[in-house]
Amino acid sequence: MTEEKKPFEPTIVGFTCNWCSYRAADMAGTARMKYAPNVRLIRLMCSGRLDPTFVFKAFANGADAVLVSGCHPGDCHYVNQNYKMLRRFNLMRRVLGQMGIEPERLKLLWASAAEGAIFAAEINKFVEQVRELGPLNWNNKNGAAVETPVLQEAAV
């Protein structure tokens, strides 16, 4: 096996809402649109359900990046809860920066149930971006924390 020759394959956890973005993923599937196999999805009822803990938990457990996806602004199945997620999203990116983690590892994607093609294309784009960033290695393989990240004060 030429394991080290292979490009870095990031592991990405994606959170989708039940109504738009999960259905966009379903649609990409039904239409057999191909995309990179790096994203593993978790279905929530609404992107508003996204507790920031989920995102940090995913990073802590070895995800190299996290995708957050919901209905387009104004199209939320629950009136406007995606806006409430958006507030948390901005906050989370700021916190990630303060922790020394590239905020770009957390991506937001609005996708309607009809946008399977956009969903697939955006995932491919994101996977490439994360590949550029390299592995996160929050925990090393023994489970011990890596050296304390340097605070990037000007990151935000």
Next chain:
Amino acid sequence: MEKKEKIGVYVCHCGTNIAGVVNVGEVSKWAEENLKDQGVVVSRDYKFMCSSLGQELIQKDIKEQGLTRVMVAACSPHLHEKTFRNACKGADMNPYLCELVSIREQDSWVHTDKVAATEKAKAIVSGGVARVAHHEALEPLRVPIHPATLVVGGGIAGIQAALEIADAGFHVYLVEREPSIGGHMAQFDKTFPTLDCSACILTPKMVDAGNHPNITLLTYSEVEKVDGYVGNFVATIRKRARSVVEKDCTGCGICWEKCPKKVVDDVFEVGMGTRKAVYVPFPQAVPKYPVIDRVNCTYYIKGTCKACEKFCPTNAIDFAQEDEIMNVEVGNIILATGYDLFDSRRIQQYGYGRLPNVFTSLEFERLSNAAGPTGGNIVLRDGKTVPKAVGIVHCVGSRDKNYNEYCSAICCMQSLKFAHLVEERTGAEVYNFYIDIRTPAKGYEEFYHRLLEEGTHFVRGKVAEISDATRLPGEDGKLIVQVEDTLTAVQLRVPLDMVILSAGLEPRAGSKEFAKTFGISCSADGWFIERHPKLDPVATMTEGIYIAGCVQGPKDIPASVAQGAAAAARVLGKIQQKEIALEPVRATVHEEQCSGCRICNNLCPFNAILFHEDRMVSEVNPALCQGCGTCVAGCPAGAISGTGFSNEQILSQIEGLLLVNLSKEAAAV
């Protein structure tokens, strides 16, 4: 975990849909060997888990192995979640102790790398197993269904739906924006392929709807707001002021006879004819009461006239009438608001709006209609000249990436119908300029052949330009259609007297806002999206809201009627159940942990969270809660839990999903 769960894992092949890409056997074996600590006691793979044999497999294991949880890896939960929940229920297991994760739509169908797809399937299975261990036994919430139905749109689809429901003995509110029901079908002359007179088959239905004791007709009205949820909607309807008191008006017609103000009718006559300022759109209008068009009425402009009031024998005119806002309670809603015609002005090279004798399809319908502005005489815009050569351009604004990519479905047959009518009534030479002829329904292809035999010319080619730039002898005063006949590869200049543009169908202007009012979704084009394109064509993603007719996509009259009836059948089915089981996905506040900070109160768009001032705690009203979980995520004290999507479930799923990743990395290093 206090109690060790006994989990069964079932991995579906879905024929080759999954097994063609994912090594299903390997995933199943991997789960059995590596997820023992998580509680997996049995793991199987099977050709079709959703088949009755597949379901029996699960039920047998539940009974014989004493499973406490079931985790199925197959297709999207939107497809078969119910199937597997019911299978568990059949084996006396609470259906909510089952989890379905998708390794088809989200794995085998979107990936080609078999190794990576198999690894991903393992991760998904591992996530599902971790999650299902935290599932709780739940009972669905039961809410009563209000027996009344709101039907929005009084075209043929809406009328059909309303009549079906009303005939079954339940009340319907039929809301129509225009002064009369009837929709586009009322404007048509003949209907393809039988050439039935449109009004002759439509007006009896309109009258039935108007007289039906179970139908409340709300014309000249619009739905402004919808609150509530399936079984219990409250719709706010604005009934615009007609300036005519309906209970006094007899529909005698003296008012519009006496009204001195003539107005071009842009709606029903599509600008081809005129009406008065007080009017009914057409003679067979239902209801028969006229409306006063306040924008054009002399009294509302200058403060004098009142001719209608003077002559009205029953004193039914009320200039001071105001819009009425009413709230109606309904259990279900059917949307049948139809379509708008593509605006042919957008294709400038076809000259519509600039060249007088270029007509749209709807204009031609009025022109050929015996009740239309010319009394059914097919004449040029001057109102007298009978055309000797007529061209019909297909696919105007349809099947064209510059405008609409989709096929408008009705234009081929409509164009053939026009060709027949022109031929029959004027004896003119008729040219059909088509890209492809599409006649896929009962009697349609036969009608096409009839036209071929009638001697209509068919030119296969997309019209490049329609102009009045004549240069050859005999072209004087004619319209020139420039087109390549792609069957003979010859450029043609066809001189014609009249050109009819068979314009495509578009979603109603403002359909996106309209969809928002009802909380349903639109495609990128603006057509409303059905729950499933094949298997659930009239339901929407929002429970209790159905769609019928062209609002879902272009379709002809038979298909619209079928959808109207189908939507009615779905609604009747719901009403007969008397109550509906709602997913028990709800938020609950644990009072002992609630600090009374009230952060959650403002997060809820449904006002489902009450604050008890006396005890200083918040409480979620489960009947109003829609289960989005935003308050669960927002509570700083972690005092709110969300059933079905609890923190434990999701955090475990994250751990499970990433288990494969870590083991692979460890092996690789």
